Amino acid sequence: MRQSKFTFFEKILLFIGVLIVLMGYFMIQKMVSATGGILTWESIMSVFLWILVILSLITLAANENVKEELKWIQHNQVNELKLIKQELRYMQESSRLKKK
Numbered sequence: 001m002r003q004s005k006f007t008f009f010e011k012i013l014l015f016i017g018v019l020i021v022l023m024g025y026f027m028i029q030k031m032v033s034a035t036g037g038i039l040t041w042e043s044i045m046s047v048f049l050w051i052l053v054i055l056s057l058i059t060l061a062a063n064e065n066v067k068e069e070l071k072w073i074q075h076n077q078v079n080e081l082k083l084i085k086q087e088l089r090y091m092q093e094s095s096r097l098k099k100k
Contacts, residue, residue: 010064017057024050 032043
């Protein structure tokens, strides 16, 4: 199995994700405490929008991971096809030698 390294994009995505989670939590907490602890429609909408932003970040990170995996799979497929091509050449060459 290959060793994965964090790319610059993944590091930035991690930083932004943590920042959004913390800022969103504290802003929603401040809004709910400002209303006296009563849940209003605005606070409920804020929580759901905050969750949607977090889910979109998770989806973005998963897509980046899939892209890296596909790149690795493609590289292995190309190497395997090269080996198959080389093997076919050897088989053709050996069949020519046997016929002579």
